Amino acid sequence: MSKSIDDLIIGLRAGNRASLARAITIVENNGPQTGAILKQIGPSLGSAIVIGFTGAPGAGKSTLVGAYVRVLRARGKTVGVIAVDPSSPLSGGAVLGDRIRMSEHSSDDDVFIRSLASRGHLGGLSRSASHVIDVMDAFGKDIIVLETVGAGQSEVEVADIADVKVVVCAPGLGDDVQAIKAGILEIADILVVNKADNPLAERTAKQLESRTMGNMAKTVPVLKTIALKGEGVDTLAEKIETLALLANTSGKAKERPRKLLKTTTLEYLATRLDDPDNQSLDKISEKLIRGEISFEEAAISVLALASRS
Numbered sequence: 001m002s003k004s005i006d007d008l009i010i011g012l013r014a015g016n017r018a019s020l021a022r023a024i025t026i027v028e029n030n031g032p033q034t035g036a037i038l039k040q041i042g043p044s045l046g047s048a049i050v051i052g053f054t055g056a057p058g059a060g061k062s063t064l065v066g067a068y069v070r071v072l073r074a075r076g077k078t079v080g081v082i083a084v085d086p087s088s089p090l091s092g093g094a095v096l097g098d099r100i101r102m103s104e105h106s107s108d109d110d111v112f113i114r115s116l117a118s119r120g121h122l123g124g125l126s127r128s129a130s131h132v133i134d135v136m137d138a139f140g141k142d143i144i145v146l147e148t149v150g151a152g153q154s155e156v157e158v159a160d161i162a163d164v165k166v167v168v169c170a171p172g173l174g175d176d177v178q179a180i181k182a183g184i185l186e187i188a189d190i191l192v193v194n195k196a197d198n199p200l201a202e203r204t205a206k207q208l209e210s211r212t213m214g215n216m217a218k219t220v221p222v223l224k225t226i227a228l229k230g231e232g233v234d235t236l237a238e239k240i241e242t243l244a245l246l247a248n249t250s251g252k253a254k255e256r257p258r259k260l261l262k263t264t265t266l267e268y269l270a271t272r273l274d275d276p277d278n279q280s281l282d283k284i285s286e287k288l289i290r291g292e293i294s295f296e297e298a299a300i301s302v303l304a305l306a307s308r309s
């Protein structure tokens with residue numbers, strides 16, 4: 001083990017913010033020392049609770065996260081915030097906006113805010129988010145807040161890392177709710193209609209309530225907030241805490257790599273299957289066409305093939 005990684009881990013455990021920042025940068029970029037860091041922090045994982053805030057662009061997620069962090073700080077919790085910005089290749093406008101919206105916390109040593117830019121593909125983003133959460137967990141953060149734009153399947157995958165998932169909607173979405181199309185509603189533990197100062201909020205909340213009752217296996221509470229004024233945020237924080245307590249938090253740190261493993265495997269398989277020169281794949285599909293094997297048997301052959309090469 002290199003001396004510098006040992007020092008980094010010591011710094012991390014001692015609560016040194018510079019060490020935290022450095023460790024995050026390494027794991028975010030999946031740098032060569034990533035494995036060494038994750039191995040060393042492995043035993044100290046599992047105390048943090050990860051709360052996800054997902055929703056359409058502009059729904060008020062960052063403002064709400066800022067207000068939620070204020071409530072957490074008033075309760076003495078230490079907080080890490082990860083803002084995932086899949087749309088911007090580097091650090092675009094939205095990320096800058098997040099920094100400004102959370103600037104009230106920037107002088108607070110017990111709040112650590114980090115933006116993650118997209119690595120351009122699903123696996124990369126889930127991997128960096130999951131590793132950054134682990135580093136913040138090892139550092140000793142009580143609560144880690146993960147903000148993601150819920151615009152497509154890949155973002156939903158990232159949001160799914162969270163232990164408790166809050167889906168933020170804006171009023172006036174009508175029946176053609178963007179969130180529903182993207183499949184975000186299905187992962188919600190709590191639905192929030194933010195911007196409740198808008199007269200359409202009540203109607204949107206009612207629509208969401210009837211949808212969730214009709215479509216979902218679990219009952220999902222629908223809350224209203226005015227993030228700009230901090231209204232409704234105490235109630236939201238309480239609801240989150242209740243759900244977090246219900247969830248078996250000790251198993252959570254194990255669940256993160258498990259979810260990541262699934263994404264990574266699927267990504268790996270997809271790369272192999274998309275290779276047009278893969279002749280073995282052609283052979284299997286020809287057998288399938290001739291009716292010699294079933295789809296299930298073909299899939300098993302493909303898996304065996306992928307693990308061999």
Ligand SMILES: Nc1nc2c(ncn2[C@@H]2O[C@H](COP(=O)(O)OP(=O)(O)OP(=O)(O)O)[C@@H](O)[C@H]2O)c(=O)[nH]1
Nearest residue numbers: 056057058059060061062063094195196226227228
């Ligand atoms: N009227 C009203 N405006 C709000 C409220 N909460 C947020 N906003 C405004 O909505 C706009 C978007 O807020 P953000 O917090 O950046 O929304 P976001 O969902 O994080 O946006 P992206 O990260 O870009 O997807 C800002 O201009 C906020 O000031 C609210 O409760 N009421």
Ligand SMILES: [Mg+2]
Nearest residue numbers: 061062094098
């Ligand atoms: Mg935002």
